[in-house]
Amino acid sequence: MTVVVQAYRFVPDLTPGQERSVLAHAGAARVAYNWALARVKAVMDQRAAERTYGVPDVRFPR
Template sequence: MAVLRSHCGAQRYAYNWGHALIKAEVDQRCAEKSYGVAQAELTPLV
């Protein structure tokens, strides 16, 4: 049972890490758009 909990914990950590990465990039793009940065010059999406 401990192995299953460990696996689930690792999975959740990886999910949260990926979610934070995507959210940071989307927030960055929103900020750039609000400053009037051209579409071609926006931070690229993952």
């Protein structure tokens, strides 16, 4: 069986206003990603500190 994989690459022809909008959306997405990543890391660090104090893990029933 032969599998053919084909891809296309498109370059958008944006106006200056559209380019600003695209870059603004990409920047906002990056800010949101960095915020969420920092939040997850903070929670994991807090949990690691709690373990050193002997605080047991919280188990939620399913």
